[in-house]
Amino acid sequence: xxxxxxxxxxxxxxxxxxxxxxxxxxxxxxxxxxxxxxxxxxxxxxxxxxxxxxxxxxxxxxxxxxxxxxxxxxxxxxxxxxxxxxxxxxxxxxxxxxxxxxxxxxxxxxxxxxxxxxxxxxxxxxxxxxxxxxxxxxxxxxxxxxxxxxxxxxxxxxxxxxxxxxxxxxxxxxxxxxxxxxxxxxxxxxxxxxxxxxxxxxxxxxxxxxxxxxxxxxxxxxxxxxxxxxxxxxxxxxxxxxxxxxxxxxxxxxxxxxxxxxxxxxxxxxxxxxxxxxxxxxxxxxxxxxxxxxxxxxxxxxxxxxxxxxxxxxxxxxxxxxxxxxxxxxxxxxxxxxxxxxxxxxxxxxxxxxxxxxxxxxxxxxxxxxxxxxxxxxxxx
Amino acid sequence: xxxxxxxxxxxxxxxxxxxxxxxxxxxxxxxxxxxxxxxxxxxxxxxxxxxxxxxxxxxxxxxxxxxxxxxxxxxxxxxxxxxxxxxxxxxxxxxxxxxxxxxxxxxxxxxxxxxxxxxxxxxxxxxxxxxxxxxxxxxxxxxxxxxxxxxxxxxxxxxxxxxxxxxxxxxxxxxxxxxxxxxxxxxxxxxxxxxxxxxxxxxxxxxxxxxxxxxxxxxxxxxxxxxxxxxxxxxxxxxxxxxxxxxxxxxxxxxxxxxxxxxxxxxxxxxxxxxxxxxxxxxxxxxxxxxxxxxxxxxxxxxxxxxxxxxxxxxxxxxxxxxxxxxxxxxxxxxxxxxxxxxxxxxxxxxxxxxxxxxxxxxxxxxxxxxxxxxxxxxxxxxxxxxxxxxxxxxxxxxxxxxxxxxxxxxxxxxxxxxxxxxxxxxxxxxxxxxxxxxxxxxxxxxxxxxxxxxxxxxxxxxxxxx
Numbered sequence: 149x150x151x152x153x154x155x156x157x158x159x160x161x162x163x164x165x166x167x168x169x170x171x172x173x174x175x176x177x178x179x180x181x182x183x184x185x186x187x188x189x190x191x192x193x194x195x196x197x198x199x200x201x202x203x204x205x206x207x208x209x210x211x212x213x214x215x216x217x218x219x220x221x222x223x224x225x226x227x228x229x230x231x232x233x234x235x236x237x238x239x240x241x242x243x244x245x246x247x248x249x250x251x252x253x254x255x256x257x258x259x260x261x262x263x264x265x266x267x268x269x270x271x272x273x274x275x276x277x278x279x280x281x282x283x284x285x286x287x288x289x290x291x292x293x294x295x296x297x298x299x300x301x302x303x304x305x306x307x308x309x310x311x312x313x314x315x316x317x318x319x320x321x322x323x324x325x326x327x328x329x330x331x332x333x334x335x336x337x338x339x340x341x342x343x344x345x346x347x348x349x350x351x352x353x354x355x356x357x358x359x360x361x362x363x364x365x366x367x368x369x370x371x372x373x374x375x376x377x378x379x380x381x382x383x384x385x386x387x388x389x390x391x392x393x394x395x396x397x398x399x400x401x402x403x404x405x406x407x408x409x410x411x412x413x414x415x416x417x418x419x420x421x422x423x424x425x426x427x428x429x430x431x432x433x434x435x436x437x438x439x440x441x442x443x444x445x446x447x448x449x450x451x452x453x454x455x456x457x458x459x460x461x462x463x464x465x466x467x468x469x470x471x472x473x474x475x476x477x478x479x480x481x482x483x484x485x486x487x488x489x490x491x492x493x494x495x496x497x498x499x500x501x502x503x504x505x506x507x508x509x510x511x512x513x514x515x516x517x518x519x520x521x522x523x524x525x526x527x528x529x
Numbered sequence: 530x531x532x533x534x535x536x537x538x539x540x541x542x543x544x545x546x547x548x549x550x551x552x553x554x555x556x557x558x559x560x561x562x563x564x565x566x567x568x569x570x571x572x573x574x575x576x577x578x579x580x581x582x583x584x585x586x587x588x589x590x591x592x593x594x595x596x597x598x599x600x601x602x603x604x605x606x607x608x609x610x611x612x613x614x615x616x617x618x619x620x621x622x623x624x625x626x627x628x629x630x631x632x633x634x635x636x637x638x639x640x641x642x643x644x645x646x647x648x649x650x651x652x653x654x655x656x657x658x659x660x661x662x663x664x665x666x667x668x669x670x671x672x673x674x675x676x677x678x679x680x681x682x683x684x685x686x687x688x689x690x691x692x693x694x695x696x697x698x699x700x701x702x703x704x705x706x707x708x709x710x711x712x713x714x715x716x717x718x719x720x721x722x723x724x725x726x727x728x729x730x731x732x733x734x735x736x737x738x739x740x741x742x743x744x745x746x747x748x749x750x751x752x753x754x755x756x757x758x759x760x761x762x763x764x765x766x767x768x769x770x771x772x773x774x775x776x777x778x779x780x781x782x783x784x785x786x787x788x789x790x791x792x793x794x795x796x797x798x799x800x801x802x803x804x805x806x807x808x809x810x811x812x813x814x815x816x817x818x819x820x821x822x823x824x825x826x827x828x829x830x831x832x833x834x835x836x837x838x839x840x841x842x843x844x845x846x847x848x849x850x851x852x853x854x855x856x857x858x859x860x861x862x863x864x865x866x867x868x869x870x871x872x873x874x875x876x877x878x879x880x881x882x883x884x885x886x887x888x889x890x891x892x893x894x895x896x897x898x899x900x901x902x903x904x905x906x907x908x909x910x911x912x913x914x915x916x917x918x919x920x921x922x923x924x925x926x927x928x929x930x931x932x933x934x935x936x937x938x939x940x941x942x943x944x945x946x947x948x949x950x951x952x953x954x955x956x957x958x959x960x961x962x963x964x965x966x967x968x969x970x971x972x973x974x975x976x977x978x979x980x981x982x983x984x985x986x987x988x989x990x991x992x993x994x995x996x
Contacts, residue, residue, distance in 0.1 A: 277910035281918050378882060380903050427907050432899040435890040445890040463940045480940075491907065510896050 149175045149214035152221030156353040159184035160390040175212050199243040209254040216397045220262040244324040248331045257338050258400030260393050261328040265347035274489040280419050332417035340400040340416035344392050347423045351386030352519040361437045371449045374458045375487030380427035382491040385512025388505040392422035395501040420497040426509040427491035440517040458483040545857025552860035558591040559822040573660040581608045581651045593822045595728050599672040605661050614687045618646030628688040632680045679720035686712035699767035706770040714746030730820035744810035751804040752834040760851050773799050785848045798894045801842050805901040809908040828866040832876045839880045843887045874909045881905045
């Protein structure tokens with residue numbers, strides 16, 4: 149069962165399951181079941197549900213009796229609605245708790261949770277080739293930090309998008325991670341768990357990264373470069389993320405069935421960063437998207453704003469927009485994000501999950517851009 | 530004239546001059562050979578080494594005493610093969626068996642060969658090859674066996690190419706291209722690695738990972754092939770594989786036509802991308818070297834290669850002239866390559882970032898090149914992490930102690946300070962001008978009356994009688 153299976157990542161997980169295990173019984177539980185649906189002949193059962201409603205969720209589990217849960221549901225930062233702290237708390241933390249309880253009641257064997265690679269990222273300092281031993285940026289031990297951290301205007305993985313509570317999001321992901329990992333191999337329950345942390349997901353259905361870059365292209369702003377473009381960044385094609393989830397699910401199912409405990413080389417009770425394994429300079433990625441979208445990009449026309457200058461301008465823009473009472477689209481967070489190094493070492497996923505990206509970054513960008521342009525066309529038509 | 534040009538050049542490029550002086554003055558070889566203690570035949574061998582190789586001779590002669598002679602003789606044996614292969618005056622029917630049997634001649638006391646054409650530049654080496662053979666007999670047998678094995682393999686490889694008419698017309702597939710690089714460079718690397726391991730100067734694990742050695746050779750050879758494209762074109766040779774260049778032009782010579790510059794540059798990017806994929810394995814190989822003089826010996830050509838790759842990338846000059854990295858850059862690279870792996874990694878990082886900066890989004894290989902460079906940088910990070918878990922933990926704690934809410938006010942203070950100083954400086958300047966008697970009234974009235982008219986009015990006020 150894929151929770152959040154009609155969402156961006158979730159429906160790719162469903163697609164990959166159907167492709168890889170055509171005989172399996174697949175069901176989807178999601179808040180909305182109208183979008184990203186498979187054809188009826190594919191046999192996917194769609195259930196509309198609010199995962200924070202314990203009784204409804206329990207009833208669904210009792211009805212479907214799933215072996216494997218892939219949990220990808222999470223409120224995504226939207227363009228104009230800033231989800232509140234409460235919403236994250238409710239879905240990411242409380243929702244996850246409800247799911248774990250239901251898993252225990254109905255003898256679910258494997259639970260794979262989709263977290264975020266930004267749990268180790270404080271959104272200002274660099275993350276250079278981080279592996280899973282890197283500590284998360286914790287709010288619980290430092291309540292001051294989070295209490296005072298303002299609701300900033302960046303979504304979790306989109307560089308250029310205003311309007312989301314990212315610190316809170318990651319904090320809640322972090323808390324949810326703890327819940328998931330603590331639920332692993334707790335006898336007498338059969339449940340084994342693992343956490344996947346993808347970084348900057350792109351692909352068909354992505355509403356944040358590539359579409360936002362294409363907007364910038366449409367607005368004719370492709371020649372502004374913030375920072376020196378020396379910062380490597382990990383972007384991940386969505387199908388590779390789905391692949392990572394399925395590999396984890398398979399491994400968990402195997403160890404739950406055999407009853408073997410994790411000897412320090414296993415998958416259960418572990419976190420895994422999943423990326424394309426191809427870190428790339430931030431603005432190189434943006435330019436590759438623009439060129440793919442048809443831009444005849446002339447590198448000689450680029451205006452480089454150093455991080456320092458850009459920060460001052462962004463600050464002035466924040467002051468200006470604060471005065472006229474609107475959220476600033478150009479702000480310091482955005483500058484900091486596009487000047488920040490953020491890439492991960494995925495050798496743990498390679499060694500323990502046998503993970504290798506299925507689709508190259510190159511191909512991933514092509515597909516994402518094509519999807520966005522098709523969306524534009526249908527909108528116009 | 531040339532001297533003056535050089536003086537002018539270094540006047541405007543003091544860094545280059547500095548690098549040259551630094552190398553010449555401060556470079557102290559780990560080992561130096563002592564000609565006074567050498568047999569006459571060995572001295573003669575080093576003369577041939579100097580004669581036949583410009584770039585390798587110096588680094589070979591700084592090798593430790595154990596490796597010095599075997600590596601020099603290894604080089605001369607291969608150079609002997611090369612001298613036969615290169616000579617177009619020797620008919621193929623003679624050449625082919627000679628190449629295959631060359632290793633047998635290496636065992637015959639007093640064997641020499643004077644059948645080379647008079648124009649063959651390294652002819653003298655074979656005329657006096659008996660000196661090389663005499664020294665070969667003296668080295669440790671297990672070193673000799675390695676040299677012999679590679680000589681057999683390379684002789685056979687060269688003989689295959691000599692009778693292969695198709696090859697003479699030029700390399701077609703990428704597999705053929707890499708096979709060629711294997712014969713001319715990969716095999717040399719194989720022999721060297723075995724010598725180093727046999728002498729205890731390299732980690733024996735390198736023998737278990739032959740692909741690392743292969744990458745060392747491939748990287749050097751591919752970079753040379755890209756750089757020498759014009760020289761080879763003039764000599765009627767072609768090593769760029771047809772499967773690559775035919776994507777950009779129909780005929781090989783079209784690549785050198787200035788009309789096709791863009792296509793030619795795209796083709797170069799393709800070749801550069803193909804070479805870049807070896808870089809991370811080269812770094813890993815170098816991590817397996819345990820002895821300083823051997824490290825220097827292998828690291829110098831590698832850093833030169835990455836610098837040359839930067840030089841040829843997006844550079845149309847490779848199609849019209851023979852280009853080289855400057856002497857100053859070369860000296861700096863040598864200084865940096867004779868210390869440790871960390872510094873060599875820094876050189877790789879520096880040049881890969883320079884390549885990244887020249888990468889053109891309109892190039893069909895833009896993204897792939899960017900990814901290849903990212904891979905190199907990530908690999909360097911795995912060898913020498915710039916962040917470790919402890920540091921990061923410390924960073925987080927520091928952050929917590931720092932009040933984050935102060936950020937906004939900090940920035941506001943910064944802007945206010947900048948504005949305040951701007952105002953202060955303006956006020957000081959205006960004040961100074963006023964003290965010195967600046968006339969604000971005329972400045973302010975500029976809009977209504979020109980200064981000429983103003984002057985006329987002033988003179989008009991003065992009575993004529995006063996003049």
